[in-house]
Amino acid sequence: MLDAITWREVTALDETTPPQHLNPLQRFGRDVKQVRLARKLTQKNLGKAAGYSEAYVSRVEAGKMLPRPSEKFAKGCDTAFGTGELFTGLLRRIDEGDHPSWFVPYLNLERKASRILDYSANLVKGILQTEDYARTIFRVSNPQVSAEGIEGKVAARMRRREVFELDTPPLLWIILNEACLRTVVGDAEIMAGQLHYLLTAAGSPHIKLQVLPFWAGAPAAHAKPFTVLRFTDSPTVLYTETRVGGRMHDSAQTVDAALDDYDLLRAHALSPDRSVALIKTLLKEYRE
Structure with a gap:
């Protein structure tokens, strides 16, 4: 006290x-x-x-x-x-x-997780976004917020990367739908910077990255974005978002169903090496 x-x-x-x-x-x-x-x-x-x-x-x-x-x-x-x-x-x-109030519970759990399993359907997950990419998204989604407010949100998003500097950082396993790589956020230069950062992140021992290609068919078209957080001493939690906010789910049945979905997505995704190769190809296209 x-x-x-x-x-x-x-x-x-x-x-x-x-x-x-x-x-x-x-x-x-x-x-x-x-x-x-x-x-x-x-x-x-x-x-x-x-x-x-x-x-x-x-x-x-x-x-x-x-x-x-x-x-x-x-x-x-x-x-x-x-x-x-x-x-x-x-x-x-x-x-x-600098985060929406409904996102804070997830943020607190993200810092404590030992494993983060994420599927991103349209946009790159926040923790892997570059400043320019994040800034563009915030400007579009918060048109009434001041420039200073936008910069505060960008800085807060960049600070999420600090989890990888912990003594025992989590393992982030992320599956990106190909749409995340082809949806132009801002312009070609911003996308080139974002893809370059993804290649850097893929080289980290704490990050596993796969791309779910369009030709994967039904799994790629059906799945909605979600994140599963695993802990060394707590039950696994599922996090989902809608237009009105985020929600945590901890029922065993719901979490198990999400893990089954994740296994299916991972099975249809490109291998980490082939995913990197695709990102390099798209990076070249953006730069040209």
């Missing part, structure tokens, strides 16, 4: 800058600075305690650490300040604030 003094330190406002004019990263940096000063620590002291340089702390406090400060830094602040998990929680809420 935080004592009253600590809470006042964190919520104290800089009177020269109205809080409503600060973006989430600036507010996080302001809070770090408020507590650091209250604890009579220099930026160098805090950096040493958290395992980062003085320059890193300076950028965080200025709200200029993009896409956002690391979770390790937030934990280091909590340890140095004695604030429990306050800054870790603030950082997590920055992530969640």
